[in-house]
Amino acid sequence: MAKLKSAALEKSSHLEYFNIAVSVDCVIFAYAEKALKVLLIQSDLEEFAGMYSLLGDLVRPDEDLDEASYRVLRERTDLHDVYLEQVHTFGNLNRHPSGRVITTAYYSLINLKNNKLQLTHNELSWHDVNKVRKLAFDHKQILDTCLQRLREKVLEQPIVFNLLPEKFSLRELQDLYEAILGVELDRRNFRKRIILKDWLIDLNEMEVDVPHRPGKLYKLRPSLKRNGKLSVKSEQKLTA
Amino acid sequence: MAKLKSAALEKSSHLEYFNIAVSVDCVIFAYAEKALKVLLIQSDLEEFAGMYSLLGDLVRPDEDLDEASYRVLRERTDLHDVYLEQVHTFGNLNRHPSGRVITTAYYSLINLKNNKLQLTHNELSWHDVNKVRKLAFDHKQILDTCLQRLREKVLEQPIVFNLLPEKFSLRELQDLYEAILGVELDRRNFRKRIILKDWLIDLNEMEVDVPHRPGKLYKLRPSLKRNGKLSVKSEQKLTA
DNA sequence: AAGAGTATATGTACTTCTTACACATTGTGT
DNA sequence: ACACAATGTGTAAGAAGTACATATACTCTT
Numbered sequence: 074m075a076k077l078k079s080a081a082l083e084k085s086s087h088l089e090y091f092n093i094a095v096s097v098d099c100v101i102f103a104y105a106e107k108a109l110k111v112l113l114i115q116s117d118l119e120e121f122a123g124m125y126s127l128l129g130d131l132v133r134p135d136e137d138l139d140e141a142s143y144r145v146l147r148e149r150t151d152l153h154d155v156y157l158e159q160v161h162t163f164g165n166l167n168r169h170p171s172g173r174v175i176t177t178a179y180y181s182l183i184n185l186k187n188n189k190l191q192l193t194h195n196e197l198s199w200h201d202v203n204k205v206r207k208l209a210f211d212h213k214q215i216l217d218t219c220l221q222r223l224r225e226k227v228l229e230q231p232i233v234f235n236l237l238p239e240k241f242s243l244r245e246l247q248d249l250y251e252a253i254l255g256v257e258l259d260r261r262n263f264r265k266r267i268i269l270k271d272w273l274i275d276l277n278e279m280e281v282d283v284p285h286r287p288g289k290l291y292k293l294r295p296s297l298k299r300n301g302k303l304s305v306k307s308e309q310k311l312t313a
Numbered sequence: 314m315a316k317l318k319s320a321a322l323e324k325s326s327h328l329e330y331f332n333i334a335v336s337v338d339c340v341i342f343a344y345a346e347k348a349l350k351v352l353l354i355q356s357d358l359e360e361f362a363g364m365y366s367l368l369g370d371l372v373r374p375d376e377d378l379d380e381a382s383y384r385v386l387r388e389r390t391d392l393h394d395v396y397l398e399q400v401h402t403f404g405n406l407n408r409h410p411s412g413r414v415i416t417t418a419y420y421s422l423i424n425l426k427n428n429k430l431q432l433t434h435n436e437l438s439w440h441d442v443n444k445v446r447k448l449a450f451d452h453k454q455i456l457d458t459c460l461q462r463l464r465e466k467v468l469e470q471p472i473v474f475n476l477l478p479e480k481f482s483l484r485e486l487q488d489l490y491e492a493i494l495g496v497e498l499d500r501r502n503f504r505k506r507i508i509l510k511d512w513l514i515d516l517n518e519m520e521v522d523v524p525h526r527p528g529k530l531y532k533l534r535p536s537l538k539r540n541g542k543l544s545v546k547s548e549q550k551l552t553a
Numbered sequence: 554a555a556g557a558g559t560a561t562a563t564g565t566a567c568t569t570c571t572t573a574c575a576c577a578t579t580g581t582g583t
Numbered sequence: 584a585c586a587c588a589a590t591g592t593g594t595a596a597g598a599a600g601t602a603c604a605t606a607t608a609c610t611c612t613t
Contacts, residue, residue: 092374095333134332138404162402162417164378177402285589286579525560526608
């Protein structure tokens with residue numbers, strides 16, 4: 074922006090340079106049926122008839138970029154304090170058939186149990202991330218990029234808990250990690266590592282209504298809760 | 314973008330939604346005098362008189378986002394195949410005093426030895442990253458974010474070689490890592506680790522004109538060269 | 554030419570982390 | 584009461600990381 078003078082913003086270059094629209098797209102992850110799911114909507118562009126796309130919207134001139142992605146989430150899920158992370162901005166010339174639109178991709182992690190309104194917006198549906206083949210625009214690439222980022226992040230930071238109910242067993246937690254990472258984990262080693270990280274608090278409660286020996290229930294240590302606003306400072310490196 | 318119809322792009326929302334300008338800002342890193350340097354320019358906005366800012370420009374309606382950052386680099390450094398990585402997009406409402414501008418930050422790594430034209434653009438100057446206190450706009454935050462990303466990345470990927478000449482000694486390489494990470498490293502352990510990573514080729518040459526016992530010279534294994542285009546696929550995890 | 558100065562080159566013991574792996578226990582359902 | 588299914592737990596071997604000291608090669612000074 075060094076060369077940009079105030080004058081330039083108000084005069085001739087205006088028409089020329091304000092020809093780019095700015096949007097956000099949200100990759101909304103949830104966990105259900107032992108699979109990582111992503112919330113998609115039927116595309117309403119005729120170019121992409123019958124295809125699904127991510128949830129997104131143009132950024133309003135009077136809202137912060139991050140705020141725009143929160144708004145998309147609020148409008149779609151009625152959830153407020155969701156975990157949200159910016160991942161990448163996609164700005165290829167022809168990524169949008171109707172014009173020049175650059176989009177900033179975010180992913181968010183929500184807990185389906187808190188969220189009954191899945192059917193309020195009936196064009197929306199949940200899809201197993203491993204079964205998504207093709208999406209409108211460059212949304213498959215956006216999804217892949219966000220998924221990769223999520224995979225890196227869950228190894229270091231206690232963010233997966235945003236996908237789980239308040240109370241969970243170690244088995245549920247391990248299933249979730251396996252769903253995200255797409256690998257099988259050794260149960261004993263997993264338990265050892267997760268306990269070492271000191272993320273969890275033992276609730277001294279047990280699972281109920283399971284058709285086998287019930288497991289202990291845990292919750293995330295409250296000081297590590299990270300739903301809500303972005304831009305975390307002083308990150309505790311959690312593998313170290 | 315799901316809700317955006319072609320019609321919307323051409324009708325009333327046009328004026329409303331194309332009021333956001335899009336820019337790129339480049340954090341151009343180089344290595345000199347055993348310090349990591351960043352290329353800055355005197356701000357030409359009166360709001361920031363006397364302050365420095367990063368190098369950036371508005372994205373043109375007919376160029377890809379990544380292309381815009383390459384252009385900024387080309388225009389400023391006359392370098393072509395530079396390492397460039399997108400880091401984050403900053404979109405706060407009031408980050409630019411003259412209007413609504415969202416900017417995507419990139420960092421690049423260049424080799425000062427290849428680059429004689431430092432003085433062609435005489436408003437430009439190199440600054441030790443540790444001594445930069447305040448910059449125009451939110452550029453200090455952008456610099457910090459890019460530096461943090463660089464620090465994470467150099468531990469995993471063989472990218473620091475973009476900052477060094479073709480041939481270098483292990484001491485030079487270690488000095489560079491120390492400058493980037495801001496820590497002292499143990500020489501024997503550093504050599505062991507870097508050899509283990511198998512990034513280097515022993516040139517069977519020696520340093521010359523050093524006032525002490527000369528060290529061996531190495532170069533980066535050619536298959537790992539990564540200057541040039543972005544978006545690396547199949548990244549070899551290099552710590553693993 | 555000798556000696557001081559400076560940086561290179563190299564290996565080992567200790568600790569920590571990672572991985573592989575088996576058996577007794579506790580609840581449900583029939 | 585018995586089959587079933589999942590929980591809960593420890594140890595040994597290998598890999599990776601850390602701390603640390605001495606001999607060597609070249610330059611510069613006198």
